Amino acid sequence: MSASHLLQRPIYGGAFGDDGRYALASVPCVSRGLHATRYMVVQAQAGLVLSVSEDKTEALALARQRLSAANDKRQPPKLSTEQGELWPDEPLLSPVPAPAPYVSRRRREIFERSQGLCHYCRTPIELFGKWHIEHQLPRALGGGDDALNLVAACVPCNLRKSDSTAIEFVTQGPGAA
Known part of the structure; x- marks a missing residue:
């Protein structure tokens, strides 16, 4: 100071x-x-x-x-060569807890419907983890955003599926491009 x-x-x-x-x-x-x-x-x-x-x-x-x-003459002075601690170290700001990650109601519903599994390969996914909302009938082929057309998919499955339909993707088998 x-x-x-x-x-x-x-x-x-x-x-x-x-x-x-x-x-x-x-x-x-x-x-x-x-x-x-x-x-x-x-x-x-x-x-x-x-x-x-x-x-x-x-x-x-x-x-x-x-x-x-x-x-005071009756009490000898107590001299110290060390300076004591003036005040304890205190954090300037108290830590603020990190806010819970936000998950939209629609995303949560799709996750719950999938029971925490990828729709295609059945790999477990986490609600706050990385996964995609996938259109079984792609938008490019006229698929809509209605609840029956949306499923949870792990990132690799969704990227491999691309713009094919869910049936085409499943019949191609794992690892097919």
Whole structure:
């Protein structure tokens, strides 16, 4: 995060002192998928972050606690050379489930009528898989789009059948062009 994204305002008085070395900083962020602001009490000169919170009052209170504990003569200051994790890594966007594939009512009806098998070779086909709606009497020969003329066919059978009728294709046998 660059310093240019931080908005800072010096804090004076109380545990923060009168020299303005501590500042209340804010930075825009995404929290639980929504735009939010994080507040930090920082000592910019030393590169220290005393507290972080999504609530300004809470960030100030936590920083006051830490400064008071560090300045308290009865309790030695706890200095650490490691910077703790400021906030847990959160995904910017929650994953969106993929929509279920759309299958038209007509395609579904033809699939169900075929009981999930190719009309010609009886190879199993899947509703969401690759298969063709096939005209038993081809359109080129005057066949219509009525339900009785439409069947489910695997891709190889439909491509081999081309513009022949269903009876011509079946009598040609498998593998015939």
